[in-house]
Amino acid sequence: xxxxxxxxxxxxxxxxxxxxxxxxxxxxxxxxxxxxxxxxxxxxxxxxxxxxxxxxxxxxxxxxxxxxxxxxxxxxxxxxxxxxxxxxxxxxxxxxxxxxxxxxxxxxxx
Amino acid sequence: xxxxxxxxxxxxxxxxxxxxxxxxxxxxxxxxxxxxxxxxxxxxxxxxxxxxxxxxxxxxxxxxxxxxxxxxxxxxxxxxxxxxxxxxxxxxxxxxxxxxxxxxxxxxxxxxxxxx
Numbered sequence: 001x002x003x004x005x006x007x008x009x010x011x012x013x014x015x016x017x018x019x020x021x022x023x024x025x026x027x028x029x030x031x032x033x034x035x036x037x038x039x040x041x042x043x044x045x046x047x048x049x050x051x052x053x054x055x056x057x058x059x060x061x062x063x064x065x066x067x068x069x070x071x072x073x074x075x076x077x078x079x080x081x082x083x084x085x086x087x088x089x090x091x092x093x094x095x096x097x098x099x100x101x102x103x104x105x106x107x108x109x110x
Numbered sequence: 111x112x113x114x115x116x117x118x119x120x121x122x123x124x125x126x127x128x129x130x131x132x133x134x135x136x137x138x139x140x141x142x143x144x145x146x147x148x149x150x151x152x153x154x155x156x157x158x159x160x161x162x163x164x165x166x167x168x169x170x171x172x173x174x175x176x177x178x179x180x181x182x183x184x185x186x187x188x189x190x191x192x193x194x195x196x197x198x199x200x201x202x203x204x205x206x207x208x209x210x211x212x213x214x215x216x217x218x219x220x221x222x223x224x225x226x
Contacts (some may be wrong), residue, residue: 004152031213042114042201042217043153087152091213096141096205097166098215100152 004101006088011107012078020073020104022088033098034062034073035087043087046073075106083108112136114218116202122224123192131187131221135204142185143215144177145201153201159185192225199223 004024012018024032031050035043047055049064049071061074075082085105089098115134123129135142141160145153146169155169161182170177174193179185189196199222203215 033214035217040222042219045214045216048214089152096213097143097155097158097169098145098153098203099155103150103152 004088004090004099006086006101006104008102009105009107011109012075014078014080014108014110016078018075018078018106020075020086020088020106022071022073022101024069024071024088024090024101026069026090026092026099028092029066030091032062032064032071033087033089033091034060034071035089037085037087037103039084046086078108080108080110082106114202114204114216116200116218116221118221119219120222120224122226125194125225126191127225128188128190129192129223131189131200131223133185133187133202133218135183135185135202136206136216139204139206139216140182141205141207141215142179143203143205144185144187145203146171147199147201147220149198156187156200189223192223194225197223197225 006022033048034046037043047062054063059076064071085103087103088101117132143158144156147153157177158166159179162179174190176188199220201220202218205215
């Protein structure tokens with residue numbers, strides 16, 4: 001089976017930085033995804049890491065360590081519109097289904 | 111281009127009623143997935159198609175759930191004799207290829223099902 005753990009909720013101030021951690025245990029691994037989901041809307045793709053290291057994409061960065069079963073999503077220069085749930089998901093080597101964590105609800109305050 | 115679309119967006123059903131949820135994937139996408147998302151939780155896998163072949167249905171919670179993709183494009187998720195525990199958001203996602211680098215799944219807006 002797979003266990004994917006991420007914090008339930010985080011609060012940060014507009015303009016600040018927030019780091020959302022995700023740990024996973026899996027019998028197969030073919031990459032880790034981060035999605036953003038606003039309430040009542042579809043999850044939207046943010047990043048995909050398959051190799052160790054940091055991927056930077058504008059204000060968002062994602063890091064992966066396969067040996068540690070660990071990833072984080074870093075959100076910089078927070079804006080009010082960044083208030084959403086952030087979903088960590090693992091793609092198994094065998095098959096193509098995503099296994100999601102429970103999501104981290106980020107609340108950005110003025 | 112158009113993204114993944116789903117219909118209806120909202121569905122209220124009486125317990126015991128059958129429902130059908132439709133998904134139109136991104137044009138040309140080979141792989142199609144259905145997920146179920148309970149309130150405040152991450153999506154959970156239901157079933158997966160590669161073209162018209164249903165390759166994995168391990169996540170379907172009971173034999174009341176049935177999915178098809180007869181022509182390898184549009185897919186329908188059918189729930190028979192709905193129960194209150196079926197109330198959830200049903201998300202559809204598609205990806206360009208079955209493997210390799212084009213594995214990113216793009217999600218539709220979901221169908222919010224409420225069973226009374």
